[in-house]
Amino acid sequence: MNSEDDLFYNDDDSAHEMDDDDDDFVEMGIEPEPTSTNEKTDVEVFLYEVLTTEQIVQHMVDCIKEVNTVVQIPATTTRILLNHFKWDKEKLMDCYYDGDQEKLFLEAHVISPFKKTPNAKKRTTRATSAAVAASVQQEVTCEICYLALPATLMTGLECGHKFCIQCWTEYLTTKIMDEGMGQVGTISCAAHNCDILVDDATVMKLVKDPKVKLKYQHLITNSFVECNRLLRWCPMPDCGHVVKVQFFDSKPVSCNCGHIFCFACGENWHDPVRCMWLKRWIKKCDDDSETSNWIAANTKECPKCHSTIEKDGGCNHMVCKKCRFDFCWVCLGPWEPHGSSWYNCNRYDEDEAKKARDSQEKSRSALQRYLFYCNRYMNHMQSLKFESKLYASIRLKMEEMQQHNMSWIEVQFLKKAVDVLCQCRQTLMYTYVFAFYLRKNNQSIIFEENQKDLENSTEHLSEYLERDITSDMLVDIKQKVQDKYRYCESRRKVLLDHVHEGYERELWDYLDSA
Amino acid sequence: MSGGLPRRIIKETQRLQAEPVPGIVAIPDDSNARYFHVDVAGPKESPYEGGVFKLELFLPEEYPMSAPKVRFMTKIYHPNIDKLGRICLDILKDKWSPALQIRTVLLSIQALLSAPNPDDPLANDVAEQWKVNEAQAIEIAKQWTKRYAPSQPMPS
Numbered sequence: 001m002n003s004e005d006d007l008f009y010n011d012d013d014s015a016h017e018m019d020d021d022d023d024d025f026v027e028m029g030i031e032p033e034p035t036s037t038n039e040k041t042d043v044e045v046f047l048y049e050v051l052t053t054e055q056i057v058q059h060m061v062d063c064i065k066e067v068n069t070v071v072q073i074p075a076t077t078t079r080i081l082l083n084h085f086k087w088d089k090e091k092l093m094d095c096y097y098d099g100d101q102e103k104l105f106l107e108a109h110v111i112s113p114f115k116k117t118p119n120a121k122k123r124t125t126r127a128t129s130a131a132v133a134a135s136v137q138q139e140v141t142c143e144i145c146y147l148a149l150p151a152t153l154m155t156g157l158e159c160g161h162k163f164c165i166q167c168w169t170e171y172l173t174t175k176i177m178d179e180g181m182g183q184v185g186t187i188s189c190a191a192h193n194c195d196i197l198v199d200d201a202t203v204m205k206l207v208k209d210p211k212v213k214l215k216y217q218h219l220i221t222n223s224f225v226e227c228n229r230l231l232r233w234c235p236m237p238d239c240g241h242v243v244k245v246q247f248f249d250s251k252p253v254s255c256n257c258g259h260i261f262c263f264a265c266g267e268n269w270h271d272p273v274r275c276m277w278l279k280r281w282i283k284k285c286d287d288d289s290e291t292s293n294w295i296a297a298n299t300k301e302c303p304k305c306h307s308t309i310e311k312d313g314g315c316n317h318m319v320c321k322k323c324r325f326d327f328c329w330v331c332l333g334p335w336e337p338h339g340s341s342w343y344n345c346n347r348y349d350e351d352e353a354k355k356a357r358d359s360q361e362k363s364r365s366a367l368q369r370y371l372f373y374c375n376r377y378m379n380h381m382q383s384l385k386f387e388s389k390l391y392a393s394i395r396l397k398m399e400e401m402q403q404h405n406m407s408w409i410e411v412q413f414l415k416k417a418v419d420v421l422c423q424c425r426q427t428l429m430y431t432y433v434f435a436f437y438l439r440k441n442n443q444s445i446i447f448e449e450n451q452k453d454l455e456n457s458t459e460h461l462s463e464y465l466e467r468d469i470t471s472d473m474l475v476d477i478k479q480k481v482q483d484k485y486r487y488c489e490s491r492r493k494v495l496l497d498h499v500h501e502g503y504e505r506e507l508w509d510y511l512d513s514a
Numbered sequence: 515m516s517g518g519l520p521r522r523i524i525k526e527t528q529r530l531q532a533e534p535v536p537g538i539v540a541i542p543d544d545s546n547a548r549y550f551h552v553d554v555a556g557p558k559e560s561p562y563e564g565g566v567f568k569l570e571l572f573l574p575e576e577y578p579m580s581a582p583k584v585r586f587m588t589k590i591y592h593p594n595i596d597k598l599g600r601i602c603l604d605i606l607k608d609k610w611s612p613a614l615q616i617r618t619v620l621l622s623i624q625a626l627l628s629a630p631n632p633d634d635p636l637a638n639d640v641a642e643q644w645k646v647n648e649a650q651a652i653e654i655a656k657q658w659t660k661r662y663a664p665s666q667p668m669p670s
């Protein structure tokens with residue numbers, strides 16, 4: 001009959017009240033949980049685990065149990081206390097033992113479990129049938145539905161605010177389904193100005209609808225993850241995994257679903273730009289996207305014959321299908337100068353900007369500066385999306401090579417090449433965010449040189465993989481591809497090392513106005 | 515429960531009529547028992563004294579689990595009430611409790627007229643004026659009361 005057993009952790013208190021429900025196998029703090037989690041390590045020894053939703057619930061239960069081995073209060077109250085301390089067990093223990101306990105319960109919005117006298121408890125559980133009969137006759141008006149009901153149908157928390165069971169159920173359901181309980185993961189008493197929180201056991205007892213119960217458990221789990229600094233949901237839609245770290249840091253983590261993201265901010269891994277600036281950038285892009293509809297522009301006109309051209313691959317070297325004009329997608333200039341060592345498409349020409357500032361209003365030039373960086377950023381993002389197509393065509397190439405007596409392992413260099421290409425595109429994307437907020441100095445000039453080199457070598461690799469590879473002899477391909485991607489890798493390393501060194505030695509100045 | 519008016523709303527409406535709150539008249543609309551026409555008299559010793567303010571109050575389907583929707587129809591110069599008459603009051607938002615009633619909501623609104631709170635503003639320009647020069651803000655509020663909320667004898 002006890003509906004608490006629906007709850008994913010067992011309440012000490014209710015376990016005692018249950019007579020023979022024989023599910024007392026969950027005793028607080030006994031079994032050590034050998035959870036099978038796969039520890040992952042990245043190059044810089046940043047330890048983390050990837051947990052499933054079930055494991056995260058178990059982790060929450062373990063936290064509650066761990067506290068309960070020391071602090072003897074109902075588990076359902078412990079969750080509220082832990083939630084109050086953002087699941088920092090040590091902080092809770094410190095406050096519990098060193099501070100004023102009454103104050104602690106007050107601030108966490110629970111009634112102290114020590115307040116009720118043991119006698120009062122016994123009296124309610126030992127209610128004789130005569131007493132029950134007496135209270136049935138005594139009618140009380142519920143202050144929510146205004147119905148006069150037997151006192152036995154009224155219920156409430158330790159604060160003493162009683163409403164009828166049906167109103168409570170409706171109240172909790174509304175809070176859970178419509179308002180989602182916000183980020184806090186708690187619901188307060190239905191009475192006006194009463195901030196005592198409803199414990200989970202009570203919610204599970206009063207709510208009957210399994211859909212609502214399930215949503216409640218989701219909300220609890222979510223609030224556990226959201227307010228715990230050492231946990232983060234994988235941002236992939238419908239993934240449901242959680243990454244658990246040992247200390248909070250801005251580091252790349254790789255989920256079981258394959259998605260790699262920054263633990264600190266949840267965005268795609270964004271080296272070399274830091275979380276804070278990326279956050280600003282994303283906000284800026286969101287704010288500006290409505291006015292700058294060019295962002296969505298996936299088509300451009302051929303600079304020569306003006307026929308519409310759609311970008312169909314990651315490479316920026318465009319050839320107009322109609323007039324065969326070779327041009328650069330980024331600057332729309334002829335491709336010729338780009339193809340040589342000189343690649344002039346990666347930086348915002350400061351002289352040009354000055355001229356623009358002279359002739360136009362400040363806001364206008366600020367917009368142009370932004371558009372410049374945003375254009376490059378979006379461009380690499382677009383290309384990155386197209387590279388997934390490249391994986392498919394490369395796979396065909398790999399099969400072809402295997403038919404020409406090359407072993408499986410020998411042809412893996414091609415996949416590696418696309419991996420490197422994607423890494424470089426992603427890095428380049430974020431270099432433009434970094435550069436947007438960067439104030440010009442000697443180091444920023446070196447950075448822009450590095451950026452130019454990486455961009456140049458990346459475009460070469462991209463172009464080769466997308467186009468030239470078909471015309472080359474199979475025997476030549478391996479050497480060429482390996483040379484190209486190794487060069488890209490080295491350029492990428494040079495750029496990232498330089499930026500990281502700059503962070504360490506505080507060489508970077510930022511434009512606050514940007 | 516569907517279709518018919520919940521007992522709670524019927525009771526509340528009856529009680530509002532039987533024991534009206536001083537300075538407040540709330541009458542349900544003829545065609546919609548969830549919609550109330552409300553008159554609130556400006557409280558004594560407030561800049562709104564002498565004025566009568568029209569409000570609309572609507573009880574949504576979820577009432578009393580959700581708060582009633584209330585809006586000033588009469589123009590009013592107040593830091594917590596915006597141009598559209600929307601009211602910044604905690605009990606109408608996150609502090610709503612199903613144990614509150616139409617009566618308590620209207621009393622709270624009346625109290626808000628007595629004690630404007632420019633630190634939690636809805637109308638930013640008005641709140642700014644209230645902070646910079648309170649005496650002048652009160653003067654404007656009085657003028658608006660005279661202009662937009664002329665007193666008629668309250669129906670009893």
Ligand SMILES: [Zn+2]
Nearest residue numbers: 142145164167
């Ligand atoms: Zn009720």
Ligand SMILES: [Zn+2]
Nearest residue numbers: 159161189194
């Ligand atoms: Zn209460």
Ligand SMILES: [Zn+2]
Nearest residue numbers: 234239255257
């Ligand atoms: Zn994932």
Ligand SMILES: [Zn+2]
Nearest residue numbers: 262264265275
């Ligand atoms: Zn980050």
